[in-house]
Every structure is written in structure tokens, then in C-alpha cells.
Amino acid sequence: MKTHALLLALSLFAGSVLATEPAPRRPASIDELLQLKTLVGGTQISPDGRYVAYLISQADFKQDAFVTSIWLADTTTGRQFPLTQGGKSAGNPQWSPDGRWLAFTSGRVDDKDQLFAIRPDGGEAVQLSKSETGVRGYAWSPDGQQIAFTANEAPSQAAKDRKAHFADYEVVRKETQAAQLWTLNLAEALAAPQAGQQRTRNAQLHVEGFNWSPDGGRIAFSAGASPEARHLATTDLYLLTLSDNSVRPLVVQPGPDSNPHWSPDGRQIAFVSLMGRTPFFTRNQRIAVVPVEGGTPRSVSEAFDEHAALIGWTADGLYFGGLQRTNGHVFRLDPASGRIERVSAPDALMAGGVSLSRDGRRLAYTAPSPHSLAEVFVTDLPRFAPHQLTQLTEQTRGFWMARRELIRWKSKDGTEIEGVLIKPADFDPQKKHPLLTIVHGGPTGIDRPTLLDMRYYPSDLWAARGALLLKVNYRGSAGYGEAFRRLNERNLGIGDAWDVVSGVDHLVALGWVDKDRVGSMGWSQGGYISAFLGTATNRFAAVSVGAGISDWSTYYYNTDIPQFTLNYLGADPVADPEIYRKTSPSGYLKGARTPTLIQHGELDKRVPIANAYQLRQALEDRNVPVELIVYKSFGHGITKPKAARAQMQHNLDWFNHWIFKDPLPDYAAPELPKPKKE
Incomplete structure (x- = not known):
């Protein structure tokens, strides 16, 4: 009996060991690759640096869509959780200046991107906008009481009448719809979605990137001749004064000028520029500075031999991202001297998707590696000592x-x-x-x-x-x-x-x-x-x-x-x-x-x-x-x-x-998997 019991115990022990041994690794199938949860876009750190918002995309074969949802990571506890869920994607999250709201865009209503806001502790999202043509980009005002956004103007009644009579057609290069700037009041929008107040009205200016002045009275924006890609080189900088909706040119020169950022004191504007050089596709994208009252732009990133992607302007200087061979880093630039200091490390870091807290003392970013998927990290500044917040690479453990x-x-x-x-x-x-x-x-x-x-x-x-x-x-x-x-x-x-x-x-x-x-x-x-x-x-x-x-x-x-x-x-x-x-x-x-x-x-x-x-x-x-x-x-x-x-x-x-001499299947009549039983 004892011998039998011992053999039985040993066999059970061996079985439990075999049962817990990991399955042999195998390469991921195409469907498994497509269904991995992956980061898309960048990070959005909250003003106080406590939360980091980020986007996760995953394939949904039932509705045949890559669905993007907003997730939050609590930098104090490490907790991660989805803030938006469901069948429609959400994107472009941005924090209100007081951190009480996280705004985002989604086509969950009538398949047109509208603005929504949600509390970081969850609950139902509130629809803020009801733009007839859908919201393109947006930004909170410094006091958090308004949101500016870009949207195309609605088709005129004459255009609607033409379509009703002749059906739909387009006269090429004569009927592009330029995006304009609008604002909405947050309190009113929280009560009921708002169409917003149109601030610019110029069919020859297609508004792209923009930035509020620190006092909230003006908006600097870049605009080109039309939304057509052939007009990429025509973007210049303009200033909108909200009290009377007047617009004046600020920087007009050959080549694209874009991505304006106000200095903390409101006296200067930094922007990304080719500084009038042509042809521009192969030239370095530089950071330039111009006084708000106008004048000759001054290039301040000459010492950086690559594209400089402007992140923000804090009391410590201008922050930008850039490549160094296959590596990606964050840099701080003194706009007065042009001195550039690399903030991030080590050399092989591939950082991107950077955002800064309001005081510029905390930074969030994403980074992949040869051994990991892109993950979200946060670090205090000036000492760069990142802490990883996500564990997306765990999905690949069995591959x-x-x-x-x-x-x-x-x-x-x-x-x-x-x-x-x-x-x-x-x-x-x-x-x-x-x-x-x-x-x-x-x-x-x-x-x-x-x-x-x-x-x-x-x-x-x-x-x-x-x-x-x-x-x-x-x-x-x-x-x-x-x-x-x-x-x-x-x-x-x-x-x-x-x-x-x-x-x-x-x-x-x-x-x-x-x-x-x-x-x-x-x-x-x-x-x-x-x-x-x-x-x-x-x-x-x-x-x-x-x-x-x-x-x-x-x-x-x-x-x-x-x-x-x-x-x-x-x-x-x-x-x-x-x-x-x-x-x-x-x-x-x-x-x-x-x-x-x-x-x-x-x-x-x-x-x-x-x-x-x-x-x-x-x-x-x-x-x-x-x-x-x-x-x-x-x-x-x-x-x-x-x-x-x-x-x-x-x-x-x-x-x-x-290459491997396998039979070539008939692309017109491929072998399909058998339908799964429900």
C-alpha cells in the first residue's frame, strides 16, 4: 500500500510539473499579430503630473476596425485602466488646465468627430460640440473656460441645391473646404453640445496648428492656402485677437511655418520652420522664434542637424524631440543662446510621444526597444530616471x-x-x-x-x-x-x-x-x-x-x-x-x-x-x-x-x-478556415 501510494504521489507530482511547464514558444500568427494591443500616438500627462493618458489600439474583426481607446496610468500607484470603451474609437486626449477633465474626440455620434469630456475617475463622457462638419483639432484655453477647435465650414445652400439638382461632383482645385477656427464655452457645452462661435472666415486660409496666448486673449495659428497636400509649402503664421476676431500675419516666408508655441511671458512665439529654404522636403526642420509684435524670425536650433519637433516652452527653455540615427531623444534649448542639452538617456533610447506637466518638472513618453513593444514611461526632471507604467510586452511572452x-x-x-x-x-x-x-x-x-x-x-x-x-x-x-x-x-x-x-x-x-x-x-x-x-x-x-x-x-x-x-x-x-x-x-x-x-x-x-x-x-x-x-x-x-x-x-x-518553394495558392480562391461554431 505504501509503495502504491508513493508511486501515485510521484505520478501526481510529475503530472503537476508537466501541467505547469510553459508551452513551447511559436511565432505569432498573422491574426495574433493584428490583435495585439499597441500604443498609438503619444502621451498626455496631467497638469499636476499624477496621471498619464495614452491610446491603445486593437483589431476588432467583428466590426472590421482597429478600435482605439483611452487609458490612464496613475503615476503614484501604477494602476492602469481604460477610460473609454465600446465600439467607436476615441482619440486626441487633452487635459483641462485644472486637470478635472480629459477631453477627446470621437465619431461615436453620427460618425463625425466631436469633442467629448470625461472625468479622470470615470463616469459617462459628456458631448461638448456639435460641429456640422466634425472637429479636426482643438486646445483648451489657459483658464479652462473655453476650447478652441478647427472645423470645415458647412457647405453653402447653393452647394446643397446644386447637389440636389445635378448629383454630386467636384471641380478640381476650385472647391476645397478650408478649416476655420471656432471656440465654445465650456459651461454652456457641459449643459448641451454647442456648435461654437466661428472666429476666422477666410476661404484662402486653411487653419492647421494653433496655440492660446498665456492670457487667453489671442490665438497664434498656422494656415496654408488650402487643405490640399500640394499647398504644404504655403503655411504661414497668423495672430487672431478674440475680442474683435481680427487676424494679422505674423510670419510670411517661403516654405512651411507651423506648430506655434507662446513663451511663458507671452512676448514671443516659437515655431517650426524651414526658414524660407527650398526645396524643403530634404532640409532640416528648425525651431525659430519671433516677437509677438512682429519682426524677423530668428532660427535658434542651428546646432541640431536633424528635424526638431517642438514640444513646448517652459521657464527652463524650449523642449523638442529629435532623432540621432535610429535613437530618439528629448532636448532642452536655450532660445537666447541656442545652447542645446540632451535631457534623455541612454544613447540607445527611442523616445517619442513626449508630454510635459504644467510646471515642466515631469515628463511622459513612449519608447520601444529590440526586446519590447512600445511602453509608457514617466520621469521627473531635470534628473532623467524613467519609471515604466505599462506592460504591453507581456502579450508576447508565449511567442x-x-x-x-x-x-x-x-x-x-x-x-x-x-x-x-x-x-x-x-x-x-x-x-x-x-x-x-x-x-x-x-x-x-x-x-x-x-x-x-x-x-x-x-x-x-x-x-x-x-x-x-x-x-x-x-x-x-x-x-x-x-x-x-x-x-x-x-x-x-x-x-x-x-x-x-x-x-x-x-x-x-x-x-x-x-x-x-x-x-x-x-x-x-x-x-x-x-x-x-x-x-x-x-x-x-x-x-x-x-x-x-x-x-x-x-x-x-x-x-x-x-x-x-x-x-x-x-x-x-x-x-x-x-x-x-x-x-x-x-x-x-x-x-x-x-x-x-x-x-x-x-x-x-x-x-x-x-x-x-x-x-x-x-x-x-x-x-x-x-x-x-x-x-x-x-x-x-x-x-x-x-x-x-x-x-x-x-x-x-x-x-x-x-524563396521557400512552397506551392503558390490561387489568390482569387484561397483556402479559408472553417467557420467557428457558435
Whole structure:
């Protein structure tokens, strides 16, 4: 009996041990990647520094939406909780100056963004606005008694009558609706939603960013000629006096001027500017200061060789965020001397989404790492000693994940290029691996060594099969200074291709890569570069072109932002047809033979879908394997979970076939999972 009891106890003990052993790790599926809770946007720290508001996004496949909710973290207790819940997203949280209310925007009523306010201790949100066209941006007055917001003017009765008689049409570039400034009284809005009082009335001024004066009597704002992207360079600064609604220009110069911030004493305004330099796409965005009464703007961030993102102006100086290679930091700037001090640490920090408490003594931010998802942190100042508030990375604990590290190499012309190398967790340098390059958009985007790719390209699933993945910060990428960004002026595609191919060559030379199993993919500018690599070279076994440019002439004449092309190529297609041929994938089609997957949004205005059809037909004419998949009702990005699932699966299948030799499924009749029983 004793022996039997002992054996039984041992067997039960062994069973309990086996039961508590963690399940073996595995790569996350596409659906699991899409359903991870992730941070979107920045932080909003309360005026007293006690709470930090932040946004969490998660896929909801039932309503086919990425739903964003507002969460709060109590910096004293560490407690985190959702402040908004339900089927409709909430966004753009902003604290009232006394911290009693948190305002936000949501389309939960009639699918138009309106202003709401909620107490930080919970309860029901109160609708504040009833704008006919929906609220765009907003800001509390310093005393908390008013809220200013931007909204488009309602269509005129004549426009409504025309639509009723002729149906709906648009006369291009003659009927854009410019946003205007409005204010509402908080006490009245808490009693019943308000339409607000219109403060500006100028169809030639599209109001964008704005900031209240410390005394609440004036609003500084930036405005361009229209909301069209082609007018990005026309934004200037203006001052609105609320007592009589008068508007006067404050800064008028070539190039964009935006994001005004008043000095604490109300005598100066800081803003972000190109200081009249053109072409402006590749130039450093600087911080400038101008007296409120007018005068010549003075650039104060000359010592910082990157874009300076203005955060705020406190008694200690101007705070701004900026990149240093792939790292992101917070800086303090003395506007009188131009002296810049880095506030954040360590060197490899990738901080973003920064906000300051009212006294400037506490700072909140978000940051990812090679081993974690983006998390929310808070620190007191001036000593930078951050405390982590969120634990979103816990969601990934059961997943197998690849390793991420930075590498550098020399491009064809000797330029140093940096990239993110993604390795299998069990990487063996003695073996030759397949290699997939993922090329970011922009071109002034940047890839960073951050955990997990959750959209577009499921890199960890390929790494789980033994592939290396290389994300190239090619010339033109942000973080490396103005001179580096300017290296692809009149050199698009060409110099970018040098940078990607030299990265491939670098890994081949190390003996890590099977040169016959190399692919490339990317979206937007990354799609264009992949198309260029697939036509101008025969180095790749397959490419995927996402929302990419195939012909710069086609792009220029159809895009909503032709100034982009003029900035980079220097002329229009009639004036300089050779530069358009030389930098276009279509200029190299005669020798093309790379299997190509083309993905494009049906309603894309930034890179119009004509580029996709043009590339597909040209490749088909030359018997090159090609598939074109059009995602219905989408513009330049894929913004809903079901289409994101499809887009990722299409890429997974394409490279699994051409790189790993799996069968290629029929995209028109894919194998679907069996419906789940309710």
C-alpha cells in the first residue's frame, strides 16, 4: 500500500510539473499579430503630473476596425485602466488646465468627430460640440473656460441645391473646404453640445496648428492656402485677437511655418520652420522664434542637424524631440543662446510621444526597444530616471521572436549605410540563409530595431523558417542629418538601389546569405524602391511592390502632391524627361524578369493606382510572373483588420513560394478556415 501510494504521489507530482511547464514558444500568427494591443500616438500627462493618458489600439474583426481607446496610468500607484470603451474609437486626449477633465474626440455620434469630456475617475463622457462638419483639432484655453477647435465650414445652400439638382461632383482645385477656427464655452457645452462661435472666415486660409496666448486673449495659428497636400509649402503664421476676431500675419516666408508655441511671458512665439529654404522636403526642420509684435524670425536650433519637433516652452527653455540615427531623444534649448542639452538617456533610447506637466518638472513618453513593444514611461526632471507604467510586452511572452540588431556597411559610392538586421533566434553563422529586405517609405522614414512587425510584412514568420531580414535606412532616411537626406535628390531609385544591393552584398560576403534566395518588399517609397530593384537589377528572386511608383511621370500628373516630385527631381516631366526615365522602374523594363507581386489601394491619391496597372501590364507583356491585388475602398494605407490580414497573407504566400518553394495558392480562391461554431 505504501509503495502504491508513493508511486501515485510521484505520478501526481510529475503530472503537476508537466501541467505547469510553459508551452513551447511559436511565432505569432498573422491574426495574433493584428490583435495585439499597441500604443498609438503619444502621451498626455496631467497638469499636476499624477496621471498619464495614452491610446491603445486593437483589431476588432467583428466590426472590421482597429478600435482605439483611452487609458490612464496613475503615476503614484501604477494602476492602469481604460477610460473609454465600446465600439467607436476615441482619440486626441487633452487635459483641462485644472486637470478635472480629459477631453477627446470621437465619431461615436453620427460618425463625425466631436469633442467629448470625461472625468479622470470615470463616469459617462459628456458631448461638448456639435460641429456640422466634425472637429479636426482643438486646445483648451489657459483658464479652462473655453476650447478652441478647427472645423470645415458647412457647405453653402447653393452647394446643397446644386447637389440636389445635378448629383454630386467636384471641380478640381476650385472647391476645397478650408478649416476655420471656432471656440465654445465650456459651461454652456457641459449643459448641451454647442456648435461654437466661428472666429476666422477666410476661404484662402486653411487653419492647421494653433496655440492660446498665456492670457487667453489671442490665438497664434498656422494656415496654408488650402487643405490640399500640394499647398504644404504655403503655411504661414497668423495672430487672431478674440475680442474683435481680427487676424494679422505674423510670419510670411517661403516654405512651411507651423506648430506655434507662446513663451511663458507671452512676448514671443516659437515655431517650426524651414526658414524660407527650398526645396524643403530634404532640409532640416528648425525651431525659430519671433516677437509677438512682429519682426524677423530668428532660427535658434542651428546646432541640431536633424528635424526638431517642438514640444513646448517652459521657464527652463524650449523642449523638442529629435532623432540621432535610429535613437530618439528629448532636448532642452536655450532660445537666447541656442545652447542645446540632451535631457534623455541612454544613447540607445527611442523616445517619442513626449508630454510635459504644467510646471515642466515631469515628463511622459513612449519608447520601444529590440526586446519590447512600445511602453509608457514617466520621469521627473531635470534628473532623467524613467519609471515604466505599462506592460504591453507581456502579450508576447508565449511567442517565438527573432533577434534585432543594427549593422553598417559602405554603399557603392562609399556612403555609410545603417540597417536593422533581423536574425532567427537560433541563427547559425555557418549556414547560408534566405534573405528578405524590407524597405521603408518616406523617403524620410526610418527603420529602427524594435520588437515585432505587426503590419504589412510578417518578418518573424520568415525568420522562424530560417530567413534573415534586412531593413535598410537608405540615403534620404531621417535621423542621419540633412546632408544624408539630400543624397537622393535627382538620384531617387538609383542611389537607393545602391544602398539596398550593397547591404545584400555585405551579408553575402559574410557567408550568411544564399544569393539565389533574396527578395525585397516595401510600401509607398519602399514599394517604388522594390519595383526599381526588380526591374533595374536581376539580383532578386522575387519582389513585392506595395503602393509603389512605377513611373515618375505617371505619378507626377496624378498624385495629390506633385511638389514632392519637383523637390526631388528638380523639374517636371516636360522640362526634363531624362531624369524621369532614369529614376523610374518603367525605364528598365526591357530586361526585367523578377517575379513581382503588386499591392495597391483602389482609392490611393498619394500614389495613384495607375502606377500599379502600368507596371502589371508591362511585366505581363514580357512574360514576367506578376500578380496585381487591389484592396477595395482603401487609399494609401491598409487601415482595417480584414484587409490587413489579406495583405499580410498575400506577402507571406508570395515569398514562401519564390524563396521557400512552397506551392503558390490561387489568390482569387484561397483556402479559408472553417467557420467557428457558435
